[in-house]
Every structure is written in C-alpha cells, then in structure tokens.
Amino acid sequence: MENNNENNDIDLVFVCGYKDPAAIRELLTKIGDRWSILLILSLSKLHQNRARFSTLEKSIPGISQRMLTLTLRNLERDGLILREVFPEVPPRVEYELTALGASLITPLQGLIDWVTVNWEEVTQAQTIFDSR
Template identity: 45%
Template structure:
C-alpha cells in the first residue's frame, strides 16, 4: 500500500521515506506566491464582474504595477484568470477568474483562514527562537 501525505505520494526507501512531486515546482511556486493569493482574492470579491487593472492595484496597496502585470500574465498563462481587451480609446482591459481560478477559492480560504488564526503564534515563536539565538550567540 502506497502512503500519501497531503496528496503527495511517499516512496519508502532503505534510507527512509521520500516525497515525490505532486506537481512541477513552478506550479507550486506560482500558486503559493503571496501576490497570486492576493490577486485571486481580489478578483474573488466580484466573481460575476470583471475588474480593471487599476481597481485590482488599488485593492492591493503594496503591489507594484510591474508585479501586478507579471502576476496577472502568469495567472492568465496558468488558466486561472481570463483577460478581456477592449480596443477603445483609451483601451480597456478587464480580468476575471476562470472556472479553474474559482476552483482554487475553497482551498485558498482554508489556507488563509489557518494563516489568520495562527500568524500571531508564528510571530511569537519566531521572536522566542531569535531571542534564544541572540543570547546563545552573545554568550560566546
């Protein structure tokens, strides 16, 4: 019987268990990226109405124009976001989640909910760890 952890197959070897990739690293890196999570979350606020670039950018204050452009292009390439271009003067471009992008919302809600519920504990653990490291380093 093959073991799995979080949907990832585990191979038992003489040296111990080895995780096998469930997806290419590039996909995991894209979907776990903070800008991806924020852009998908922003687009999820109006699931039936596409959003313009400026509205997305205003909703994510720390994102640069370049990073938003790169993130939207990557999400479009991955099939998570649809881009609609209207050749008007000035041109209008709108973005919306595809069905694949919408399918990410429930897992994303669980993940971000966990973060919301535990981030303060994580910060406290980091501080405690750093304090011990500093005191250990200064004692030498």
C-alpha cells in the same frame, strides 16, 4: 519515484500524493508567490470575479504596476484568469477568474483563515526562537 538525496527512504510520490512531485512544486511555487494569492482572492471579492487593472492595483496595497502585470500574465498563462480587451478608445482591459481560478478560492481562503487563527502563535514562536 524516490528522492535521491540523503533521505532515500522518503518516497516523494507518497508525500505529494501525485505521480509528478516536481509538477506540484512548480504549481505551488507559482500559486503561492507573494502576489498571486492576493490577486486571486481580490478578484473573487470583486463584482462577477472581474476587474480592471487599476481596480486590482488599488485592491492590493504595495504591488507595483510591473509586478501586477507579471502576476496577471503568469496567472493567465496557467489558465487561472482571462484577459479581455474591449475595442474602445482608450482600450479597456478586464481580468476575470476562470473556473479553474475560482476553484482555488476555497483552499486559498482556508489558508488565509489558518493564518488568521494562528498568526499570534507563530509570532510568539518566532520571538522565542529569536531570543535564544
């Protein structure tokens, strides 16, 4: 499969290493959104990779209830977390990483580690670029 834009010499299968580059783009867009990475990493740090909604909300500063709900729903749909409702009054809901979700912890932590090591250099490059 080749890219049909101006650069026809680039083989997207080669670039992505997978037969369906669109699938890779779609999943990276979902996993790499503003809140998913933080949510997955937060769940990984909490007891037994489980937490209630309110605990997750407190662990991710700046996230709204609506965005937390949407992100949890999307991660559940993709099989990365499980939602368990307990038959109590009031109902208790807990979220847990699945094995698939837990398999993302190492690569995501690697990305966070890269940012930690390189953030100062990135901001310096931005400052130089912006001053031109």
